[in-house]
Amino acid sequence: MWDVEIRGMTSAHAIIAASIFMATVIPVVLVDNFSVYGTHLVWLYSVACSVAVVNIAVFWLLGISPPTKKNTLNYKLSRLIRSCVYFVLSCLFFHAVVVLYGAPLIESALETFSLAVLLSTLTTLRCLCILGPNVQAWIRVFSRDGWVAMSVWDTSLQITSSCSIVGAWFGAFPIPLDWDRPWQVWPISCSLGATGGFLTGLLAAPLWIRWHRKQLTYKLK
Amino acid sequence: MKRLPILLLLLWLCSVFYVGIFLFVGGFLLVRLEVNRTSSCADVLPPGTSGNRDFCLKEPRFRRAVILIVDALKADFARYDPRNTLPRPFENKLPVLDEMASSRPSHARLYTFRADPPTTTMQRIKGFTTGSLPTFIDVGNNFASSAILEDNLVRQLGQAGKRVVFMGDDTWVSLFPGGFHRSLPFPSFNVKDLHTVDNGILQNIFPILEGNDWDVLIAHFLGVDHCGHRFGPDHPAMAEKLTQMDGVFRSVIQRLQNDTLLVVLGDHGMTDTGDHGGESQKETDAALFLYSSSGLLLAPSSQVEPEVVPQTDLVPTLALLLGVPIPYSSMGQVLLPLFPLNTTLGVPLALSQEEALWINVKQVNRFLETYSNMATDIPADSLWHLRAHFSQLSSQYLSSVHTGTPLPPALVVSMQEYLSSVRETCRASWARFNPVKMACGLLVLCGACAVCYVLSELSSVVLRAGVLKPAVLGGLAAGLAVAAVRLFALGSAEASWGLGAAALGSELLFLWRTWRACPRGRLSPRGLLTAPLLLLLLRCASLLSDSYIISEGRVVTFLLFTLGVYVPVCLNWDGFLVPAPPADAQKPPGLHSPTVPPSTVRRESTFLLVCLSVLVSCLYLSLSFHNCREEQGSCQPSAFLMPLSRLQDSRVRNVHYVLSLVALSAWAFLLHHWLRHYGNLNGSGVARFSARCLLPLASVCMGLHWAVSAAPEDSFRNLAELIGLARVVMPRVSFGLLGLGLLLLWLDPLMVYLKSRGPPSSGGPMPPPRYRASTGISPQAELHHLVPQLYQRIRQSLEDGSALGAESDGRPAVEAYGLGTVYSAPLVLLCGLLGLMLLLLHPEGMALAFLMLLLQATALLHLHASTCTLSSLQSHSSGFSVPWTPVVLWSLAASQFFHATGHLPTFPSIQWGAAFVGFPQGHAGTVLPASLVTLNTFTSHILFAVACPLLLFWPLVCEVRRTRSGRSVAGEDGDDVAMEMKLRENPQQFSSALLQLAVRYLLVSGAQVLASVCAAAFLRRHLMVWKVFAPKLMFEASAFVVSSVFLLFGIALVLRVDVAVACLFHRLLPENSR
């Protein structure tokens, strides 16, 4: 039972990681002069889109999303719309947070917003996929007690989301240094940090769960 | 409550820190006094012989000079070795120098030119123009600007009527403003730019050389230095650069005329990585090349040539060769081979070797006498030796002149020895780091931080065990022993070694005894691995990088923001932020106390989030009050930093004035409102007087003062006298009022009003008083805010004593207003008064920043209080201990507002205007202006340090709100809300929590000092050491000293209040029931 779940999660994570890799490689063929630094926004959106598509597909196929009580089309549609609204709101929220952290307010607003979109994709979108549009549940997942009655996917969500955000936070560190490297330009180091953190989280989550499986007492499905 | 032990422990801890700072700074920062006297042609140097003038006596050897300075022209670069077949990029690239020196030895000379540390360009330029040994701090009256006020060669040349033309590194223009006949400066800031300065010089130098509009031409090339910094010497770019220089020298030599002297010199060398600043031989050895087409060396080549020319020797040599007086503070000796021997008077009118040397000796002696009258840093015994040597020299010289016999060669050697020994003596006291002292200071500081950590974890144990006395005694003994040993062994005792030994000894003893007294397992290094301490570690690490120090304001704000966001995240992680879900069957029971109503938790967490958003917006808005460092290229200083009187546009001025007034009145109103809310303004009393009258009055005065000082000079011509008077009187009146308020507050800090209800005693010996600490503003408010009981001991004793006469209406007979905030109210008032006083020292626009500071501090306090409430609601913790997070937040906020009040850790950014507030005519002494400027600079450190004990009180102050909501649901009686009276109930816990809080604050500040000290010590060779790290160290250390002093002041006020409260209860309680 355990091993099945962990194996499933590991393969899902591998698919997501592979999609990020593909999102970096494929544009090299398709787009002229593509490079992660030079045409950073193209890379960023390509990663964001691929992560979004793969996440939605994986969770749809695996049926991780919380079971809905009503199965009417209307209900599904309203859930979908709510999810979209939440996603947009979270983009705006991340944008505001990044600006408060010291990003320029007016110039390079597009870059800042793109970073916000990336962060939302890496965190909020997964929340939406796993927990549905339910902020209460999101908050609860990020508490120690949230461990107790949830599934493997919640743990993975916890780890990947915090890793992405911490990665983006660390990504801000090299910006003030006077090294004059191409990746110190806003927001390249931050989005690289977020992606790196996300990948680390994808790798760390199965390992961590396997390591701690004795302590974890998920409610069996 | 243990008042004295707390104060003594803190005093000891602070003094240990001070000793550490003192030791390190004493070994690292070299200080020298500037002598502000100028030599002139008319000077008669003692011992004056028959009133003869000494300088400008004879015809100068050269009429003109070309001085080419190649920055970082290392001695190795100038050598040429024809046998070297595989030269590295920096070898054999300047063949012209060697060619000239070997083919025309009487026309050219190449020397090794030894610089004195610090080998940074600015200090070196000072060095080879003044002829002295500049240190990092040359204490003079030009602290604010970088202009050289000491006598120097450029000024002497100007006075002699020579036209000095300068081109190159723009540092010169700021060092000698107005000193040049013509100057062509080029920007030197960008180290990565190898060519701008050099190409700028090359475009201009040859036309000027061929023209006739110059006497002395100075060109300062920067390319070699920048190439070293960027690529290091071992790089093809260096070869290219040196080859270019070779071409420049050749073309200049071709264009020289006979009356012109060419000097090519490097200001310092470089290490193998291309850096400089330190004292290794690679950094100090530069090249010096002298050339004249008319012949340079008149002395026979048999005379001994100096191997190495000290950098100071260039100044007297050039001065005498060009026929100008030697600058007053020069301490070099003339390069003898450039002067004719007395016996070979080829040029009859020129100075002979002996004459030049004698003038030189007399001039150095005059400087030494002047300096030793001003300062005491030259040891007395070596001074005595030097004086004896000089008097012997002068008697020998004068007697031989009288008798007309030629000078014995031994006398020349003796004069040279005299000059070298003066130079060595001064060098020893000015130009050498003292690594042992630096290490010792570092060690003491590390120990102090360790003691702080141990003390903060074990404050109660330490207070109980009384560890301090043996530690201090032992430390003193160690210090005295070291001092005595040094006294006997070396014959002289320097205070710093004894101090260092005392500090180290007492630290070690303290740690050892605490370790013995500590129960096992209480102290574990895992306690260091918490998020706030890791963040502090990041902050300290950021002090080791010049880029982070340059953008320090933003870095600190970033870290503060992170820690602020961490608070709710951490609470949520612990499950305290949201109400616990209804207990399910799966939940193990007992995880939560089920009594907490969700609405309470929800309200409290909403409040916490509101506080967080206030904090965040203050953080963001405070970024707009920053000043700019010169290293930050495209940065605009905040518009609010400009004093109103300097704003041109009258509309902008009015808007700024109104904004400042609004901020000022908001500051006063918020304070007043808070005090009134907690019932501290009721009744009459000295402290209330200062809150109710002095505070508003001082604010009005300040508003008027701003209005007056903003008035444009020319618009009210007929009122000019009145305005002038108001400019003096208004600020002085505000200072006086605020000072009076502080004094009154200290004399009677209790802001409690006791009100008797009901008739005076009818029956028993005393009316049966029941006290309550009330916030009573209005009857309704009183119902809400009743803090009826204060002090259970009193109540019990009273009820035990005489429960008979309880009043019929069930309300207590005596109400104590403001007892619930008895500790915090005086502290809040103190901060308010102090804040206004400090605001007066700032530009008017900073009132907004001060308002931000107030709001942010309040938000931080409430954030802390809500956190405490939320976590104590659901997991019962006892004690008043303040966790690390709020302390680190508090201390980082002090650094943040240092920047957000327009300050920077650089000397040019000090707001000197503060010294003239209320004293527009200037000062007579130096103590008052210095303290005004210090107060202005460390405003935010002062305010946050004084207010630090509020962190302990605030959760108790906010108890009212919690209980009100709690009572409404649980229907409890609110009688057990004692607010700050709880502290009096648990004096042990109060003492240890207060000590812990103070020590934690000290540790957070001390860790930052330690980090700056490490940066200065380890990065001595860094390019930016004198520009970034050393000033940062000075500011950080001074900030620590100031904030520790004011922290002690705040703690002392709390203890003073405690004494007063004890007296109050002593008075109130009948003798028998106490």
Ligand SMILES: [Zn+2]
């Ligand atoms: Zn230099």
Ligand SMILES: [Zn+2]
């Ligand atoms: Zn340099």
